[in-house]
Structures are given as C-alpha cells and as structure tokens.
Amino acid sequence: MHLQDKRVLITGGSSGIGLATAHQLVAKGARVCITGRRQEPLDRAVEALRAIGGDVFGVVADVGTHEGRGTTLVGAAAFGGLDILVNNAGGVRAGRLEDTTEAEIRAMVEVDLLAPILLTRMAMPxxxxxxxxxxxxxxxxIALIGMxxxxxxxxxxxxxxxxxESLRREFSGEGVHVMTVYPGATETPMMSTNRAGPELGFVRESADDVAISLVQGLESRALEVVRGGDARMAMVRINQETPAVLDERFQALKPALAEAVRDHSAL
Structure with a gap:
C-alpha cells in the first residue's frame, strides 16, 4: 500500500504509539488526524507534527463516548474522506480482579474494546x-498470552x-483490509506506573519501533504485526501446546509481579 496522501485517523494520537505512528505516516506523505482527550498534549503533538511538514490536525474527543466518536469522525472527514483508521486509544488498570472496581473494569472494556468496535462501525461508510x-x-x-x-x-x-480477525474475513474482497498489531511492553505514558522489568516478562521497547513495524505492516498489507520476535512467538507456541508450563512460570513470579504492577493504572 502506498501511503502518500492517504487520509488517516489515529485515536489516542497525542502520545505513545499513536503519536509515533503519526510521525512515521507523516514522513510517508500521509495526511493525519489525531485524537486525544486533553487539549494541551494534543496541541503539542500537532505542533510537533506540523514542524516536520505534516498535513495534520487534532480533535479533542473521548472515543469512549458516543459523542466523542461522533466528534472524531466529523473531524477526520475534514480531509474529504478516510482511508485508514487506527484504533489505538486504550486504557489499563492492573491488579487482582477482586481489587479492581466495577468502574475500572467498565472503563477498560469501554475504551479497549467497545469504542473501537463502535467507531469502526461509524467509520465504515x-x-x-x-x-x-x-x-x-x-x-x-497480553491478548496472545494472558498474564x-x-x-x-x-x-x-x-x-x-x-x-x-472476524471483520477481516467479513470484508474480504470488498475493498477494506484489517490488520491487528500486538505490541509488547512499550515505553509510553500508559506504562509509566508499571515497575515490572525484563525479569518479570516486561521487556520494553520504544514506541518508535512499534510504529515502524505498524507502518511496514500497512505497506505490505500484513494481517498481523506481532512484536517480540522469536522469543514472543516461542511463548505463544508454548501457551498453545503446553500452557501449564507458563502457569508454573507465572506462579513463581506472582509475588514480585503483583508488587510491581499494583499501581499500574492509565484510565
């Protein structure tokens, strides 16, 4: 896929993977709309992207709400249409299930799952x-290996x-492609309250590295982009074939992991 002049909407685009992806796409000549919930970070992100010559604008909106999704699409349509939708906005609250509030559970489901589904539905025309x-x-x-x-x-x-995956097959032959990206632990504001390191399975990489892979996936029309290399794929195979092996490994890590992630929250 050639990205020159493609019209792109990136949710959660004012920082982290979203902003890094916007930089990569601007370098390819794409026209980019980024969204975020807060005005000041969004303004800084737009300014930085325009400074490198990007045809970019920002929309302040919460895609976790119906109103925010509507505002997002109205803004994105200012380019006269939409070629690429990047459902990137997300939120997390780690901890034991019984210690996680209903509000936190609902917030994760809303922003990580329901919002992308509903925004995609609205963007289909x-x-x-x-x-x-x-x-x-x-x-x-973590969608591949539950922790x-x-x-x-x-x-x-x-x-x-x-x-x-289901949507990709639903749209097969109809002019709309779907790609899924599986980042590992990434150095973003969302990870700032997570204290777990490589010894606990959180080998961190830069948002730029994830964004480069994402854009390469777009260009090659990949079905999936899985970060983590051979080590990640080996763990995925173990999780499929002998999951009890990982159960035992995680059991040994549980006390240290629980302490390291107990404050991990970005909602």
Missing part, C-alpha cells in the same frame, strides 16, 4: 468510499484481536 480502506487495531501481547493481574485488560484486547 467513509472506509468503503475510499475503495482502499484499512482498519488497524492496536491490541497487546496474571491483567484479566480484564487481556479479555478486552483479546476481544479486539478476534474482532479484527
């Missing part, structure tokens, strides 16, 4: 009109992954 539309769903490595203390987040991100 624009994506179909493109004739070469693409939907990118940013899931998580303790991330039960709701894992459920929502796994749901997003299967949503994308």
């Amino acid at each position: 624009l994506l179909r009109a493109s004739g070469d539309g693409v939907i990118v769903n940013v899931a998580s490595g 303790p203390f991330y039960a709701t987040y894992a459920a929502a991100k796994a749901g997003l992954a299967r949503f994308g």
